[in-house]
Amino acid sequence: MKIALIGCGEVGHCYARAWTAAGHTLVGICELRADAEMDARAQAAGAALHTEPGAWMAEADVVVSAVYGYNAAEVAQQAFPHMRDGAVYADFTTASAANMQAAASAAKQWPVAFMDVAIMGAIALLAEKTPLLCAGDGAQVVTTLGESAGAPVRIIDGKPGDAVRLKLLRSVMTKGMESLAVECMVAAERMSLRASLYEVLADIDRTPLTAFMDSFVRSHVLHAPRRLAEVREARDQLHEAGLEPLVLNGVEQLFDRTTRGIQAARANGQADIPDSVEARLAWLTTLAGQP
Template sequence: MKIGIIGAGEVGLTYARPWSVAGHDIVLCDLKPSPRAQAFAAELGLSVSTVITEVVPACDVVVSCVFGTVSLAVAEQALRSMNRSTLFVDMTTADPSQIRIAAAHAAELGVAYVDVAILGAIALTHEKTNLLGAGVGIERVISLFTSVGAPLKVVDGGVAGDAAALKILRSVFTKGMEALTIECFMAAEKQGVTDKLHDALSDIDEASLRDFLGALIRTHVVHAPRRLKEVEEAERQLRAADMPVSVLPGVKALFQRTTDQIVANPPDASAPSLKEAFEWLFKANGISR
């Protein structure tokens, strides 16, 4: 199989190696190939091009690994020169709406278009990094990646753009948790109670993540006023200990907002379901679903 990789950076080179070793014919394409990319190509005996339209017509698969800011322009340029039987794999960091525009263009041309989101640190885990995929032609993509040990999970019923959207939401959760963890555990380490804090948090392991997060959402719309007091006290104690406080003010603002909304419009149920909690939150924040 001939695979054209547009963008010879970290992502492109990461997958070029195992695919080449597996026997695929790899062509790298980059407007300005870096010395690293040129050395990589020389090592594996790969050809390097600087013109997309010279590469994609002869390819069975085209994989875009460019920056998100140029993703749509690159996709549209490539799609104009691709054969109908060619598969386009978008591994960029583009806005999901841009991916959906490109996928719609591909559909008009009869080209299969799959969005593949990278869910981990590819510089650390290389081709073993978890992937999430969605779009027309996903079966071919699964075969392409899993054949070299790259773990790819499919967004059930998803379309191109869904994987990128989920990656962004995942980042909201994981980066927020990372920031709060730093703030919390720096304070714990200063007080010499890091191990004890791990023990105090161990009950969270007793429930599934889905159940734990669901419980937070359901109870938040009822108990935010009481929890606001806990957040205020936590912030006071961290400041008294002369610790940096960046995350808690944002947490406090959210709890204050929910508290004000509860006073103005209390939830109908004292123990709302997850659906009822979401309905109240959207309505209280003036957001249409």
Template sequence: MTGELGDDCVIVIGYGEVGRAFGDHIERAGRRVAYVDPVAENVAPNATLLRDVPWEVPDRTLILGAIPSAAARDVAVNLAAIRNEFLYVDLSSSPPALMKECAGILEEAGRSFVDGAIMGSVDLAGAHAPIILSGPASQKAASDLAALGFDAKSLQGSQAGDACGLKLLRTLMTKGIEVLAIECFAAATAMGLGSEIRENLTDVCARPFPDLLDAMVRSHVVHATRRKHEVEAAIAQASTLGLEVSVTRAVLSVYSRTEERIALERPNLPMTTDEAVSWLANGMR
């Protein structure tokens, strides 16, 4: 099997959307790709597809795991049985604890494991979506992936699980925004203001997004009461349109909680962003 794969071959475990996008990108970079997927369907005629992980691979083979989180541990166990040296990058977006477990399985076998988190949407950006890597071998993985044209970055001094932990922090933000966009656009469409709200939101991009978020958090403690009333009015407007905006109702509860704490604790204002985050986090425990 080693000879069949060849020294220039990259193994991609998983023939789903991510696996195919990454495999196509690798082939355009001039390297061969062998996919591993026991249940793959509609396989391209020229694709090299293996149903199981091979027992032998060329030394220093790069293996990418484009797999669901539920398969991460089993794949790690199977890879630990490979006889040769390789570098495995798990792209499964798994919880940090699972990534640490998988790292332990491979490290016990003397193999290199890297936790890789794809930031952004492969559906939109394809293989150009940024990849964050963590673990002792993450710098080597970043170098190997960059040589193939990927946008890969290593977290310095990191351990397995850090990259996925960072992605799940990002999820707290992006998936919440996603659902709020649904609620906002649904209401805007019902009011005949779909294009107008999109144009109106362009000022959100006037400054770097993290700076905007810092300003929002700092001013939240100062303006919670006024903003709470604004959110109440927005919910009432959506209700007149027959829309249930459950995420915005949850937003209202946060403003109400902040308002109550301000009345009880009388915090010193204004606060820095770090001070505001610390004070607000205490109310979340």
């Protein structure tokens, strides 16, 4: 496969090496940096170095963007006019969903397929084998590219922007869990209870994560007031241990908001929310814009 690469920083350089090793051809690299290091990267890839998109891209089967997310949409629109009919534009950037959608919309003015490619992990850890989540057109080309580098590729049934949305939603979950784990483990260590904490959390290991999340959503609507009191007791315990909770303060705010919502619903005779994830998420969504 013939590839035009826009951006040869950490991400672009990583994939350039992997794809050339897999037998693909880099027809050119577009990079604003024109220093000795960048010249060496281009030479190693057997590619010409360019400072802007241009006619040299017409030879490529796929144009891969690995620039900074804030200017990804602008770079994409500069590239589209130079791409051949039927080529694929694969956006590997960290652009926002809105920018992905803007670029995908612009691509429709040209006979170009657009794919939103979210890198689901840290390149510094897994390099080119980092899993890829993709939404848009050009699935076969992007799957071939990713798998030839050793990366698991998942194409979702969605539109450009959905892959990066899912990546950030995953971050809400994982970064939230990370923060809670740090706060809880530090407290357990301070209280000399870490080994025992592992034991009392063992039941969680036996429940699939998605089922665990669903059960939280369903029960939260019923038990938020009682759990709010427990959160406050836990906060007081951390204070007694000489610790200042940060994550738990946010947890308290969320439980407090839900409790106020439950109280208002009961006052209006609307507290009977069907016991399903969908119904209870719909109700919780009505609270989500409140302080």
